[in-house]
Amino acid sequence: MVPLLTTLTAALLATGAVAHPGGHMNRDVLRRQAHLDHPERRSVEHCKKDLVASGWVREQHMRREARLHELRVAAGFAKPHELVRRDPAEVEENYGAEAACTLDPEVTEGPYYVAGELIRKDLLTGEKGAITHFDLNIIDTSTCKPITDAYVEIWGSNATGVYTGVQARGNGDGSNSAVFTNALRGVQPTAANGTASFITIIPGHYVGRANHIHTIIHHGAKLLPNNTISGGTVSHMGQFYIEQNFLGQVEKTSPYNTNKQKQTLNNQDILLNMGKQGGDDPFMKVSLIGSKIEDGLYAYVDVGVNPKATRKPDPVNFWTDKGGIPVPGSGWAGYPDTCRNCGFGGGRPPTVKGREAEAEAEIEVQDLDAE
Numbered sequence: 235m236v237p238l239l240t241t242l243t244a245a246l247l248a249t250g251a252v253a254h255p256g257g258h259m260n261r262d263v264l265r266r267q268a269h270l271d272h273p274e275r276r277s278v279e280h281c282k283k284d285l286v287a288s289g290w291v292r293e294q295h296m297r298r299e300a301r302l303h304e305l306r307v308a309a310g311f312a313k314p315h316e317l318v319r320r321d322p323a324e325v326e327e328n329y330g331a332e333a334a335c336t337l338d339p340e341v342t343e344g345p346y347y348v349a350g351e352l353i354r355k356d357l358l359t360g361e362k363g364a365i366t367h368f369d370l371n372i373i374d375t376s377t378c379k380p381i382t383d384a385y386v387e388i389w390g391s392n393a394t395g396v397y398t399g400v401q402a403r404g405n406g407d408g409s410n411s412a413v414f415t416n417a418l419r420g421v422q423p424t425a426a427n428g429t430a431s432f433i434t435i436i437p438g439h440y441v442g443r444a445n446h447i448h449t450i451i452h453h454g455a456k457l458l459p460n461n462t463i464s465g466g467t468v469s470h471m472g473q474f475y476i477e478q479n480f481l482g483q484v485e486k487t488s489p490y491n492t493n494k495q496k497q498t499l500n501n502q503d504i505l506l507n508m509g510k511q512g513g514d515d516p517f518m519k520v521s522l523i524g525s526k527i528e529d530g531l532y533a534y535v536d537v538g539v540n541p542k543a544t545r546k547p548d549p550v551n552f553w554t555d556k557g558g559i560p561v562p563g564s565g566w567a568g569y570p571d572t573c574r575n576c577g578f579g580g581g582r583p584p585t586v587k588g589r590e591a592e593a594e595a596e597i598e599v600q601d602l603d604a605e
């Protein structure tokens with residue numbers, strides 16, 4: 235443990251990540267490392283044989299091809315009979331090795347998780363950006379079968395890098411203007427094939443992090459009459475990314491091109507680069523529906539989880555019909571200045587000893603969580 239922590243500390247110091255307003259980076263990095271080190275960790279790739287043998291890889295590939303085609307037809311870019319299929323045998327062969335087919339990133343909820351969000355497919359609620367039909371398959375890496383009874387939750391920042399439902403210094407202009415909308419946040423059940431589908435946008439960038447979409451996977455949650463969920467457990471907290479060249483094109487379109495925040499590229503994001511270790515691939519696989527980004531996008535990703543793992547997401551706010559209200563005792567309250575989870579990046583200049591002590595504590599907590 236000690237050499238690892240020393241390396242991490244050195245890496246953080248070298249990149250200057252600790253000095254960023256996005257001070258939760260360090261906590262994320264340590265959690266991620268604890269996950270990678272966990273003896274029972276398994277990625278989706280480990281299930282390749284079973285998923286191919288059961289026909290699931292082929293089925294899902296064909297379903298996704300058909301879905302993209304359906305979107306193209308609906309938008310007037312193809313005729314119904316024009317579906318061109320890729321050889322499914324080739325897809326099976328490449329499953330798990332090909333970009334964006336598998337991933338298993340285990341990271342933190344971050345400072346802007348709002349609990350109590352609505353079950354809904356369309357998350358746009360008036361936000362503008364590169365509209366993305368996003369399709370996630372959830373796989374149980376302990377049984378190598380799709381999970382048909384989970385709830386998938388996602389949230390991302392808007393095209394100019396602001397999160398809804400929260401107020402914090404550095405989240406947009408720091409005013410409370412975004413507190414009263416739940417745009418770009420929502421929950422969907424996985425259907426019989428283990429698939430959850432959303433309509434959202436490619437997230438904008440904000441200081442200190444590469445563009446990303448957060449996810450949390452819920453198990454055993456109860457459906458409430460007002461279309462929200464409660465209780466159950468959370469097995470997985472992750473983040474998805476967008477390939478840099480494509481993202482560069484998105485950033486040139488309106489309204490992304492009005493974002494004044496400094497951008498962090500994928501290769502500068504420590505957390506993302508850790509996410510690529512151990513065979514994980516945290517990139518969404520994105521296709522154009524038409525001839526340009528503005529015509530809309532279709533994206534998918536497969537997520538491997540161990541449903542018995544229990545993470546403890548720490549929401550800063552709870553969504554109500556009056557907007558996001560603070561969760562009492564949240565470790566993110568006061569972010570980025572005074573919060574309990576801010577760690578040493580949250581404004582207090584730490585000593586190296588302080589960092590190592592904090593890191594040890596994090597990893598112990600994480601090991602307990604993963605039991």
Ligand SMILES: *[C@@H]1O[C@H](CO)[C@@H](O)[C@H](O)[C@H]1NC(C)=O
Binds near residue numbers: 293426427
């Ligand atoms: C699962 O996907 C396959 C392939 O698209 C489809 O034929 C089947 O109906 C789906 N099953 C369910 C229960 O949705």
Ligand SMILES: *[C@@H]1O[C@H](CO)[C@@H](O)[C@H](O)[C@H]1NC(C)=O
Binds near residue numbers: 396406411
């Ligand atoms: C993102 O949200 C902020 C706060 O609500 C808002 O001021 C801004 O206009 C939004 N960005 C876009 C592109 O709409």
Ligand SMILES: *[C@@H]1O[C@H](CO)[C@@H](O)[C@H](O)[C@H]1NC(C)=O
Binds near residue numbers: 462
């Ligand atoms: C949904 O119902 C729960 C339980 O009564 C309540 O706590 C929550 O505020 C409601 N959510 C919304 C968005 O109305």
